[in-house]
Amino acid sequence: MSYATEKLREEKVFKDPVHRYVHVRDRVIWDLIGTKEFQRLRRIKQLGTTYLTFHGAEHSRFAHSLGVYEIVHRIVDDVFKGRQGWDESDRLLSLCAALLHDLGHGPFSHAFEKVFQLDHEHFTQAIILGDTEVNKVLSAVDKDFPKKVAEVIAKTSDKKLVVSLISSQIDADRMDYLLRDAYYTGVSYGHFDIERIMRVMRPTEDQVVFKKSGMHAVEDYIMSRYQMYWQVYFHPVSRSAEVILQKILQRVKVLYENSYEFKHEPIHFLSFFQGQPTLEDYLKLDEAIVLYYFQVWQEEDDQILKDLSRRFLNRHLFKYIEFDPAKEYKMFMELVPLFKMAGIDPDYYLVLDSSSDLPYDFYRPGEEGERLPIQLIMPNGDFRELSRESEIVEAISGKRRTDHKLYYPADLLRDESTNQPTKRQIKQLLGVADKY
Incomplete structure (x- = not known):
């Protein structure tokens, strides 16, 4: 029996609150779960700063990755098995790509990436193809297998069906x-x-396509996604925490570039400041490490770094107002010098943040980031694009919703012991004067 087809003597089972159980019978999958690169995902939260809004949101990318694997496992071993159009030789490729699709996420993923101009997908490829335990396991299947898995995750594989299982408008992820x-x-x-x-x-x-008889379940999925983005993923309080986190990292980077002498040197960040993080450096960083630095940076002499670190750790977040950049940018430009006059650095304490989502898109050939539409199989065997059959989905198809907020530190404006007239003018511009 080859390694690719080897089964465990006894099935391993993870208890899971979402899928009830995650089943592992393949030796390759079990070995991948045991690698240090995959175990690192236990120390990365799935939802970043969202736990500061929804206190239960402490789950990890490890748990999510197991969940995606379990969904694909059920699809390929139960739903697709024996069906025309499914190549059984793609089974292990699908399972491995599902398990490893988020392998390259860093601490507080998107905020961290934005400051240091990183791409977690790049690091996912690097882990799979580099000198890692994950690569050793995949290479034991076949010397070209790591490349095949990486291509599925990067959406460059010619195995389009397998790609759509992991990444499409309705996928296991x-x-x-x-x-x-x-x-x-x-x-x-x-x-x-x-x-x-x-x-x-x-x-x-x-x-992957869907029988017309299941259209209402697909509609329900689309609307669930729409609601989750606006009620959870783009929640303004979570975004406030993310803004502060970005500003902490931005401040540390600026201090480093200006030869500031840290009381606690941020050795884990040095290669990131220099714009040349190695894979080894990247894998050493997790959220426990980042939070440790936030703790010690509360003791730094730099007042901005000290204040922002305290705010994040103690959840003293920025307040916000609705803001339309197209109509109110003049007001923003008036606020910047006023913040400076009030002794509040607008680079760190006056932040415009935007959220945008496209809940469902129909086929737009040739466009960048082209998305395959969801296809329904009609009773006569024809394919029909979902929004042509569903009035609910048609109503939101191709419509991007964007939200802009302006974040500011209400507590610093509330303290009128200094710069009283300027702070009152700021509050009037923000439209919050009556709240204090």
Whole structure:
């Protein structure tokens, strides 16, 4: 028996609050879970700063990755098995890509990436293809297998059906994170009938498609995703925490570039400041390490770094107002010098933050980031794009929703012991004068 087909003597089972159980029978999958690179995902939260808004949101990318694997495992071993259009030789490739798709995420993923101009997908490729335990396991299947897995995750593989299982407008990744994030945040928005959706999935050469009889379950999924983005993922309080986190990292980078003498040298960040982080440096960073630095930076002499670190750790977040950059940018330009006059650095304490989402998109050939539409199989065997059959989905198709907020430190404006007239003028411009 080859390593690629080797089974464990006894099936391993993870208890899971979302899927009840995660089943592992393949030796390759079990060995991948045991690698240090995969175990690192236990120390990366799935939802970044969201735990400061929804206190239950402490779940990890490790749990999510197992969940995505379990969904794909059920699809390929139960739903697709024996069906025309499914190549059984792609089974292990699908399972490994599902398990490893988030391998390159860093601490507080998107905020961290934005400051240091990183891409977690780049690091996912680097882990799979580099000198790592994960690479050793995949290479034991076949010397070209790591490259095949990396290509599926990067969406460059010619195995389009396998790619669509992991990354499309309705895929195992999205289905798990919607259900998992809804469970741990305690909201009701993200729930949909995943069992029904999986039962109506069918394999084709290019993508997963869905029987028309399951359209209402797919509609429910689309609307669940829409609600979760605006009620959870773009929650303004979570965004406030993310803004502060970005500003802490931005401040540390600026201090380093200006030869500031840290009381606690940020050795884990040095290669990031220099713009040349190695894979080894990247893998050493997790959220426990970052939070340790936030703790010690409260003792630094730099008042901005000290204040921002305290704010994040103690949840003293910025307040916000609704803000339309197109109509109110003049007001923003008036606020910048006023903040400076009040002794509040606008680079760190006056922040415009934007959130944008496209809940569902129909086919737009040739566009950058082209998205394959969700296809329904009609009773006569024809394919129909989802929004042509569903009035609900048609209503939101191709419509990008964008939200802008302006964040500021209400407590510093409330303290009128200094710069009283300027602070009052700032509050009048922000439209919050009556609140103090």
